[in-house]
Each structure stands twice: as structure tokens, then as C-alpha cells.
Amino acid sequence: MGLFLGLRLNFWSPIENPNKIVAASLPSSPAALLFRCSADSAALVSVSVAMSKRRTREPKEENVTLGPAARDGELVFGVAHIFASFNDTFIHVTDLSGMETLVRVTGGMKVKADRDESSPYAAMLAAQDVSQRCKELGITALHIKLRATGGNKTKTPGPGAQSALRALARSGMKIGRIEDVTPIPTDSTRRKGGRRGRRL
Numbered sequence: 001m002g003l004f005l006g007l008r009l010n011f012w013s014p015i016e017n018p019n020k021i022v023a024a025s026l027p028s029s030p031a032a033l034l035f036r037c038s039a040d041s042a043a044l045v046s047v048s049v050a051m052s053k054r055r056t057r058e059p060k061e062e063n064v065t066l067g068p069a070a071r072d073g074e075l076v077f078g079v080a081h082i083f084a085s086f087n088d089t090f091i092h093v094t095d096l097s098g099m100e101t102l103v104r105v106t107g108g109m110k111v112k113a114d115r116d117e118s119s120p121y122a123a124m125l126a127a128q129d130v131s132q133r134c135k136e137l138g139i140t141a142l143h144i145k146l147r148a149t150g151g152n153k154t155k156t157p158g159p160g161a162q163s164a165l166r167a168l169a170r171s172g173m174k175i176g177r178i179e180d181v182t183p184i185p186t187d188s189t190r191r192k193g194g195r196r197g198r199r200l
Contacts, residue, residue: 075141075174078102078134081181082146082164089123089160091130091168093142103133107160123160127167134173141174150183152191157182 079098083090089107094100107122108114110129116122134142144165148157169175 076139077141077143077176078139080130080142080144080168082144082161083148084118084123084146084158084161084164085149086118086154086158088117089126089158089164091123091126091164093130093134093139096143102137102139103130105129105133118158118160120159120163123164124167127164128171131168131171131173139173141176142168143176144168144178145181146178147180148182151185152188155182155184 077096078093079096081090081092081094081098083092090104091106092104093102095102105126106117107119107126108117110125111117111119111122134140146157146161146165148155148161165175165178
């Protein structure tokens with residue numbers, strides 16, 4: 001057996017002193033091993049062997065529902081911020097506070113060519129992706145906030161604005177308020193292009 005708890009026991013060699021080992025039993029249930037030492041020390045050493053079965057916990061399947069809990073037929077609103085410049089079209093859906101982003105897709109994510117990023121086709125594809133994700137999150141209606149570049153640059157929305165708005169409406173989303181939030185300066189810094197303006 002070798003060295004076990006400081007007691008060297010050899011079960012394979014003949015026992016010289018029959019009083020040295022009285023009993024050594026290991027039942028299948030949680031039990032104790034009793035080793036009786038020589039009569040001189042007369043010490044009993046009990047070793048409890050824990051044979052606990054491993055409890056395997058089966059993972060419980062939880063149904064995770066995204067979005068707010070709403071009754072049937074009740075509209076759940078989000079806010080779609082559509083930024084349409086002449087270089088790209090952003091469709092960014094948040095909650096009503098505007099602090100939590102729900103989904104954001106741009107025209108550049110849907111096409112490969114740089115010149116197509118602001119196209120109506122790219123804006124339509126982006127709006128379809130946004131609408132699908134909103135339905136997964138339980139958003140059934142959208143307020144629209146539309147903006148152009150603004151500031152001391154153009155105040156006209158890019159070509160993807162109208163296409164994105166139309167695609168959102170056709171995909172089954174209810175449209176609430178439509179608001180133009182293009183930043184209009186009351187005074188601004190000098191516009192680029194120089195004194196004589198941009199020459200084509």
C-alpha cells in the first residue's frame with residue numbers, strides 16, 4: 001500500500017504480529033477505515049472517505065424576450081435619426097430618451113463602391129435592416145428625426161433621406177412625427193472656399 005497517513009502498511013507480506021492489523025474495510029457507502037496500531041500505542045486512527053456523487057446541474061433554458069413588455073396592438077416607439085449627407089446615409093434608432101442605441105446601419109455598410117454610399121439604393125437596404133432589427137426588439141413605431149449636414153455647410157438632406165424614410169414605412173413600421181433637426185446657425189465661422197467662392 002505504501003505510506004498512508006504516516007502508517008506504513010504492507011498487505012502483501014505475511015503479517016508477523018496478528019495484533020498489528022485487526023480490520024481494514026472499505027465499503028461502498030461513506031465509511032471509515034480503521035487501523036489499529038500496536039498494543040503499545042493503542043491508538044485508533046479513523047479516516048473518513050467522502051464518496052460524494054457529483055451533482056450535474058442541467059442548464060435551464062430561459063426564454064429571453066427582447067424589448068419592453070407591451071400588449072397586443074400597443075405601439076412601442078423608438079426614434080430614428082436619419083443623417084443624410086452627400087457622402088453617406090446614417091440610420092440610427094434609439095429609445096425615446098436618445099441615450100440608448102438600439103440599431104445603427106449606414107449606407108456604406110450595404111455597398112462596396114465608395115460612390116454608392118449616399119445612393120438611395122444603399123439607404124433603402126440600410127432601412128430594411130434597421131426595420132428588421134427593430135421588429136426583433138419589439139419596436140413597432142418610429143418617430144423620425146431627419147437632418148442634413150447643416151452648420152455653415154449645406155442645409156439640404158442628401159439623396160438617401162427620402163429613400164430611407166420610404167423604406168421604413170413600407171417595411172411595416174408605423175411612422176409617428178417627422179421632424180427636421182438640421183442644425184441652423186444664428187452666426188457661424190467662415191465658410192470654406194475663399195473670398196471668390198468655390199470655382200468648378
